[in-house]
Amino acid sequence: MRYEKQTLVIISLISIIAISQCTKIEGTDNDVKDTSLEMQTKMNDGKQSVIEQGKQIFRFDTFGDEDFWSGLLHIDKAILGEANGGYGAGVSPNTALAVGLKVDAEALPPEVVAGITSGAISLDDPKSTIALLKLNAVVGVRGNFDPGGTTLQSIGITCASCHSTVDNSFAEGVGKRLDGWPNRDLNVGAIVSLTDNALPIANMLHVSEPDLRNILSLWGPGKYPAILFMDGQAFRPDGKIAANLIPAAFGLKGIDLTTYTGWGDISYWNSFVANLEMHGKGNFSDPRLNDPKYPIAVENQFYNVVNNPDLITSKLPALRAYQHSLDAPKPPANSFNQAAAGKGKAIFLTKAKCASCHALPLYADNILHTSTEIGIDDFDAQRSPTGKYRTTPLGGLFAKSKGGYYHDGRFSSLADVVNHYNDHMSLQLTTTEKQNLVEFLKSL
Numbered sequence: 001m002r003y004e005k006q007t008l009v010i011i012s013l014i015s016i017i018a019i020s021q022c023t024k025i026e027g028t029d030n031d032v033k034d035t036s037l038e039m040q041t042k043m044n045d046g047k048q049s050v051i052e053q054g055k056q057i058f059r060f061d062t063f064g065d066e067d068f069w070s071g072l073l074h075i076d077k078a079i080l081g082e083a084n085g086g087y088g089a090g091v092s093p094n095t096a097l098a099v100g101l102k103v104d105a106e107a108l109p110p111e112v113v114a115g116i117t118s119g120a121i122s123l124d125d126p127k128s129t130i131a132l133l134k135l136n137a138v139v140g141v142r143g144n145f146d147p148g149g150t151t152l153q154s155i156g157i158t159c160a161s162c163h164s165t166v167d168n169s170f171a172e173g174v175g176k177r178l179d180g181w182p183n184r185d186l187n188v189g190a191i192v193s194l195t196d197n198a199l200p201i202a203n204m205l206h207v208s209e210p211d212l213r214n215i216l217s218l219w220g221p222g223k224y225p226a227i228l229f230m231d232g233q234a235f236r237p238d239g240k241i242a243a244n245l246i247p248a249a250f251g252l253k254g255i256d257l258t259t260y261t262g263w264g265d266i267s268y269w270n271s272f273v274a275n276l277e278m279h280g281k282g283n284f285s286d287p288r289l290n291d292p293k294y295p296i297a298v299e300n301q302f303y304n305v306v307n308n309p310d311l312i313t314s315k316l317p318a319l320r321a322y323q324h325s326l327d328a329p330k331p332p333a334n335s336f337n338q339a340a341a342g343k344g345k346a347i348f349l350t351k352a353k354c355a356s357c358h359a360l361p362l363y364a365d366n367i368l369h370t371s372t373e374i375g376i377d378d379f380d381a382q383r384s385p386t387g388k389y390r391t392t393p394l395g396g397l398f399a400k401s402k403g404g405y406y407h408d409g410r411f412s413s414l415a416d417v418v419n420h421y422n423d424h425m426s427l428q429l430t431t432t433e434k435q436n437l438v439e440f441l442k443s444l
């Protein structure tokens with residue numbers, strides 16, 4: 001019964017979104033005469049509305065994943081806390097901010113801003129989190145309420161939870177949305193471990209519940225292991241936790257293969273994540289996952305997922321259009337030394353041979369490389385059907401500097417990255433050349 005009601009709420013939400021989008025498209029189509037300038041404008045409007053639809057999907061669409069995050073994991077009940085009809089202490093705004101969730105300041109009406117500023121709205125009370133969810137102000141988390149708007153019935157997550165952050169303009173963790181910027185504060189493991197029903201996930205991964213909770217506690221902020229749920233490998237061969245940094249979702253226009261190991265094009269991966277990681281309800285198929293290398297995927301038939309209705313596939317073109325509209329952001333002019341960066345660029349292009357892979361203008365070559373080419377182990381590469389690493393586009397590096405560099409954050413600074421290449425490729429860079437190269441990387 002509860003499920004049916006939930007599904008109804010989701011379906012009606014989706015129809016509201018769908019109807020409003022249709023209206024938008026019709027509105028632009030009704031636009032007038034066809035002098036060439038007006039045609040141009042009309043075309044731009046049409047394009048704009050697809051991008052705008054993609055933005056709404058990226059920010060707000062859960063693809064029906066409430067059945068997983070609430071129906072199975074009960075995260076909604078964990079947020080409410082015992083005092084409000086859930087379990088445990090509840091999640092206050094301060095707790096939510098502490099696990100890296102962000103608040104969209106532009107979704108807050110003036111009276112709420114005033115209440116937070118004066119302290120009248122307590123940031124230590126889970127009820128305030130419920131109020132923020134009702135305002136749709138928690139980035140990447142959607143709350144569904146009963147028709148009266150008083151009771152939180154379920155929550156779901158969106159792409160923005162991991163791939164957006166805020167500019168902290170109101171307070172730490174509260175500000176304007178920055179879509180495409182990886183949320184390197186988000187502690188996904190801590191959020192999942194709020195569940196009082198970890199056993200199904202533990203069983204899926206063939207570990208005990210305490211072992212699962214240990215694994216969740218080790219991912220840490222800004223990291224998530226997408227392939228764990230395919231191959232069951234929670235740890236690297238060296239015994240350390242296996243989890244990759246949440247990458248940027250900006251600057252990907254022109255990049256053929258997505259993910260650190262080039263699993264597929266952007267719509268392939270978007271569908272992979274929406275279906276298999278967020279547990280939205282769509283159709284997805286990839287025969288490569290029907291392979292003993294991916295025992296968890298085989299057991300759960302992740303290589304062929306069918307849902308009726310499919311809440312994902314029809315949204316993929318708009319989602320891609322939005323992602324491709326997100327250019328890599330430019331760093332603040334005072335965040336690097338301009339003169340040194342200029343000299344560093346010359347080194348990047350010549351002596352250091354960086355541009356042989358990080359080719360301009362994307363700072364990427366659309367070629368996959370072996371682990372020996374870049375001088376690291378092949379553990380993560382071998383977990384991908386490609387067996388290789390993809391050249392990371394370097395635009396907007398400053399926006400992904402938290403948590404380190406390379407897929408698992410193994411290099412804690414750009415200087416470490418440059419030293420690594422200097423040793424591995426015997427570049428014989430001088431100290432000054434290395435410093436200039438780092439300033440150039442900071443300028444991208």
Ligand code: HEC
Binds near residue numbers: 158161258259266319
């Ligand atoms: C729980 C956090 C999380 C959520 C939610 C999430 N992602 Fe990701 N995303 C990741 C991680 C981690 C990777 C890196 C995967 C890898 O290569 O190991 C990634 C990779 C990507 C990439 C590849 C980027 C590149 O450099 O090639 C794209 C594109 C992407 N995600 C889009 C999306 C979209 C669209 C959604 C929503 C449908 C989404 N993600 C939801 C964590 C997340």
Ligand code: HEC
Binds near residue numbers: 260390
């Ligand atoms: C043989 C091709 C190749 C060459 C040459 C190369 N890179 Fe890379 N680069 C890669 C690949 C592949 C990755 C992704 C590695 C990973 O994520 O594990 C990468 C990642 C990076 C990153 C990390 C980006 C991030 O967001 O984590 C930086 C920074 C970088 N390279 C800078 C450089 C510099 C500077 C040089 C020249 C000294 C250079 N690269 C030369 C292929 C190359």
